[in-house]
Amino acid sequence: SIERERFVETMREQAEIGATEGGGLHRLALSDEDKAIRDWFAEQLAALDLSIRIDEFGNMFGRRDGTDPDADPVLVGSHLDSQPYGGIYDGALGVVAPLELLRTLEDEGIETRRPIEIVNWTNEEGSRFQPAMQGSGVWTNELDLETQYERTDEDGNSVREELERIGYLGDVPAEPRDYEAYFELHIEQGPYLELEGVDVGVVTGVVGFYWGATTFTGEADHSGPTPMHDRSDALVAAADVITGIRRIPGSLGDRTVGTVGYLDVDPNSINIIPGEVTFTWGFRDPSDEIVDEAKARALAEIEAAAEREGVEWEVEKRMRSASVDFADRCIDAVQTSADDLGYDSMQLYSGAGHDAAHLSKVTDTSMVFAVSENGKSHSEEEFTSWDDCYAAANTLANAVVRVAGL
Amino acid sequence: SIERERFVETMREQAEIGATEGGGLHRLALSDEDKAIRDWFAEQLAALDLSIRIDEFGNMFGRRDGTDPDADPVLVGSHLDSQPYGGIYDGALGVVAPLELLRTLEDEGIETRRPIEIVNWTNEEGSRFQPAMQGSGVWTNELDLETQYERTDEDGNSVREELERIGYLGDVPAEPRDYEAYFELHIEQGPYLELEGVDVGVVTGVVGFYWGATTFTGEADHSGPTPMHDRSDALVAAADVITGIRRIPGSLGDRTVGTVGYLDVDPNSINIIPGEVTFTWGFRDPSDEIVDEAKARALAEIEAAAEREGVEWEVEKRMRSASVDFADRCIDAVQTSADDLGYDSMQLYSGAGHDAAHLSKVTDTSMVFAVSENGKSHSEEEFTSWDDCYAAANTLANAVVRVAGL
Ligand SMILES: NC(=O)NCCC(=O)O
Numbered sequence: 001s002i003e004r005e006r007f008v009e010t011m012r013e014q015a016e017i018g019a020t021e022g023g024g025l026h027r028l029a030l031s032d033e034d035k036a037i038r039d040w041f042a043e044q045l046a047a048l049d050l051s052i053r054i055d056e057f058g059n060m061f062g063r064r065d066g067t068d069p070d071a072d073p074v075l076v077g078s079h080l081d082s083q084p085y086g087g088i089y090d091g092a093l094g095v096v097a098p099l100e101l102l103r104t105l106e107d108e109g110i111e112t113r114r115p116i117e118i119v120n121w122t123n124e125e126g127s128r129f130q131p132a133m134q135g136s137g138v139w140t141n142e143l144d145l146e147t148q149y150e151r152t153d154e155d156g157n158s159v160r161e162e163l164e165r166i167g168y169l170g171d172v173p174a175e176p177r178d179y180e181a182y183f184e185l186h187i188e189q190g191p192y193l194e195l196e197g198v199d200v201g202v203v204t205g206v207v208g209f210y211w212g213a214t215t216f217t218g219e220a221d222h223s224g225p226t227p228m229h230d231r232s233d234a235l236v237a238a239a240d241v242i243t244g245i246r247r248i249p250g251s252l253g254d255r256t257v258g259t260v261g262y263l264d265v266d267p268n269s270i271n272i273i274p275g276e277v278t279f280t281w282g283f284r285d286p287s288d289e290i291v292d293e294a295k296a297r298a299l300a301e302i303e304a305a306a307e308r309e310g311v312e313w314e315v316e317k318r319m320r321s322a323s324v325d326f327a328d329r330c331i332d333a334v335q336t337s338a339d340d341l342g343y344d345s346m347q348l349y350s351g352a353g354h355d356a357a358h359l360s361k362v363t364d365t366s367m368v369f370a371v372s373e374n375g376k377s378h379s380e381e382e383f384t385s386w387d388d389c390y391a392a393a394n395t396l397a398n399a400v401v402r403v404a405g406l
Numbered sequence: 407s408i409e410r411e412r413f414v415e416t417m418r419e420q421a422e423i424g425a426t427e428g429g430g431l432h433r434l435a436l437s438d439e440d441k442a443i444r445d446w447f448a449e450q451l452a453a454l455d456l457s458i459r460i461d462e463f464g465n466m467f468g469r470r471d472g473t474d475p476d477a478d479p480v481l482v483g484s485h486l487d488s489q490p491y492g493g494i495y496d497g498a499l500g501v502v503a504p505l506e507l508l509r510t511l512e513d514e515g516i517e518t519r520r521p522i523e524i525v526n527w528t529n530e531e532g533s534r535f536q537p538a539m540q541g542s543g544v545w546t547n548e549l550d551l552e553t554q555y556e557r558t559d560e561d562g563n564s565v566r567e568e569l570e571r572i573g574y575l576g577d578v579p580a581e582p583r584d585y586e587a588y589f590e591l592h593i594e595q596g597p598y599l600e601l602e603g604v605d606v607g608v609v610t611g612v613v614g615f616y617w618g619a620t621t622f623t624g625e626a627d628h629s630g631p632t633p634m635h636d637r638s639d640a641l642v643a644a645a646d647v648i649t650g651i652r653r654i655p656g657s658l659g660d661r662t663v664g665t666v667g668y669l670d671v672d673p674n675s676i677n678i679i680p681g682e683v684t685f686t687w688g689f690r691d692p693s694d695e696i697v698d699e700a701k702a703r704a705l706a707e708i709e710a711a712a713e714r715e716g717v718e719w720e721v722e723k724r725m726r727s728a729s730v731d732f733a734d735r736c737i738d739a740v741q742t743s744a745d746d747l748g749y750d751s752m753q754l755y756s757g758a759g760h761d762a763a764h765l766s767k768v769t770d771t772s773m774v775f776a777v778s779e780n781g782k783s784h785s786e787e788e789f790t791s792w793d794d795c796y797a798a799a800n801t802l803a804n805a806v807v808r809v810a811g812l
């Protein structure tokens with residue numbers, strides 16, 4: 001077991017950097033706050049005498065050598081950036097826990113056969129620069145380095161400029177190396193662990209996603225003298241689809257979700273019939289067939305709504321990410337660790353995307369989930385008790401050591 | 407009949423001030439363009455030797471004396487301000503037509519018994535400063551002068567400052583005087599005249615309005631791991647109401663309209679369940695009972711949707727304007743003029759608000775409508791043929807002279 005008091009203390013310490021008044025974090029990727037937390041993280045690694053690498057996309061690695069010079073290392077980590085008003089656990093818990101593991105190994109003079117590397121991925125959140133999971137996406141070659149360098153925030157600052165500005169444009173190539181496995185601890189961000197009353201989650205994979213955007217173009221017109229039968233109201237068509245998307249998951253699977261998160265109305269005036277509406281929609285499910293079926297039903301809703309309301313429609317694909325199944329041996333390592341430590345656990349798919357989904361393309365991977373109270377995240381209300389943080393951190397530590405070998 | 411060529415020429419002339427590339431107007435109330443059109447209008451009045459009054463709210467009056475010094479004048483006019491990208495007819499046609507009447511009377515040396523006054527009301531459109539029909543509202547004491555002075559545009563400039571800046575803060579009190587009648591010519595902004603194939607509209611009143619705003623507050627949460635049955639999605643609740651509002655008018659009356667024109671989502675992010683949505687809604691009908699019934703049904707939809715989705719709701723009243731019936735003698739004056747001139751006409755309610763609705767509170771009033779092609783307005787696509795402009799202008803001129811007496 002890792003040292004509980006220092007672990008909690010370190011969680012509190014990181015939470016001071018970019019702290020919001022509401023008890024959360026405002027630590028957007030490549031901001032001054034991100035620079036501060038990176039500097040803090042580098043100090044912690046230096047204090048452990050780890051060798052540090054910063055790659056050309058700002059991903060930060062710390063390496064603790066193993067006893068076998070030929071053995072591939074075990075990689076473990078998560079991200080230190082946050083949502084604009086996010087919580088203090090999302091990401092940071094998955095960096096602090098392995099840091100505490102490395103400190104404990106050092107304190108106890110324990111050597112592992114394989115090296116252990118700890119990582120802080122650049123821009124997991126995708127709030128300031130899109131897409132989310134950008135650093136791990138570039139590193140696994142799922143995303144193109146040059147394209148991602150040119151992504152800009154809403155003020156026009158590019159990722160490359162901001163990496164340079166904060167001093168984290170490293171020179172190590174951002175590309176996969178040989179690893180034995182990758183482990184990541186993250187808060188669940190959903191309600192299942194709490195509902196089942198378990199201590200930790202053993203993550204078997206990540207749901208597949210489809211994200212689309214639809215634009216309906218009708219006729220902007222005066223809301224007074226234009227009769228109902230003469231209207232092509234883009235917002236009515238959108239509303240029709242939104243209620244449809246609310247219903248689609250119900251007939252597909254109990255893990256299927258469908259959401260319209262973003263909607264923009266033009267001209268958006270109290271007495272003008274909406275002429276153009278753009279909205280995004282997304283579905284997720286552990287089964288890619290269900291995601292595809294949900295998408296097909298949404299397209300049918302879009303066509304039917306457009307026809308009913310007499311508006312033009314256009315659909316743009318924003319993302320398709322296939323469902324990921326983690327490696328059995330890594331899942332088993334996490335499960336066995338939870339069992340050995342006497343934690344109640346359940347196996348589940350992650351409903352959120354994680355750096356681990358990219359990593360699973362290049363090495364065997366699994367994740368540990370910590371209980372999220374009320375399933376809340378991406379909000380200052382995000383909460384995980386220290387007991388639950390600690391149970392998940394210990395499970396992760398044991399799984400890593402199990403695979404790294406003694 | 408008024409002089410057609412000069413009338414069309416004058417319509418074209420005014421359309422150059424604040425002209426947009428798309429063939430419309432950008433002549434927001436109290437802007438530099440509004441100053442320019444006011445200066446132009448004042449010149450036209452001066453050229454006719456009319457006595458000019460600017461009141462303390464910038465409403466501009468020009469008076470042509472009658473032969474009977476004790477007779478109350480007939481007032482006629484509309485507005486010269488425009489929507490941000492409005493058409494060249496909305497408002498301006500109702501000022502140029504009586505201007506041309508006064509020129510024709512002058513040319514022909516015709517004297518009327520009653521004085522005729524022409525008016526340009528300040529800020530009819532309500533785009534830059536709310537509410538719409540502000541100048542006539544203040545003048546009729548339907549709106550409070552000091553409150554309206556303090557209204558600001560989105561840059562924080564107040565009405566009073568802007569009136570002063572453009573030199574149209576007059577010293578005549580903005581309050582009703584004794585008038586025999588008020589007439590206003592406006593484009594219909596709806597499709598009825600064109601559908602019936604008539605030349606002009608005889609306006610019998612203005613529909614009643616109810617405008618409300620609703621805020622639904624649910625729970626912003628991550629769109630991935632949050633199960634459908636655990637959601638309180640403010641946008642789904644709003645969508646439910648929007649489709650309801652689309653259906654409500656159908657069972658009430660053939661002139662009933664219901665519209666959701668404005669909608670704002672928070673946090674408005676592709677992977678966050680909408681936590682708060684605010685939207686406006688409005689109903690109009692010639693019958694106030696129908697407006698009230700539509701409002702009651704909308705409230706029932708709001709409550710039901712909130713309950714279904716588990717969100718909190720709040721309704722704010724934005725405006726209630728009772729249906730207006732114009733005076734029979736003024737309606738008759740317009741009808742008889744159209745008939746005498748050999749124009750096909752139909753009687754109808756206005757679906758849009760007009761300065762005439764305020765004026766009807768203080769003097770007998772009616773309006774003439776010109777055909778709107780495709781019912782389009784508040785758009786650069788707004789169009790009325792010169793034939794239709796001319797028919798409406800002549801109808802107005804004859805109604806005014808009829809009441810002013812020879
Ligand atoms: N973990 C997480 O919030 N990832 C962001 C991408 C998503 O799942 O919507």
Ligand SMILES: NC(=O)NCCC(=O)O
Nearest residue numbers: 224271538757758759760
């Ligand atoms: N005529 C006109 O567009 N008035 C604005 C107020 C309204 O009717 O919505």
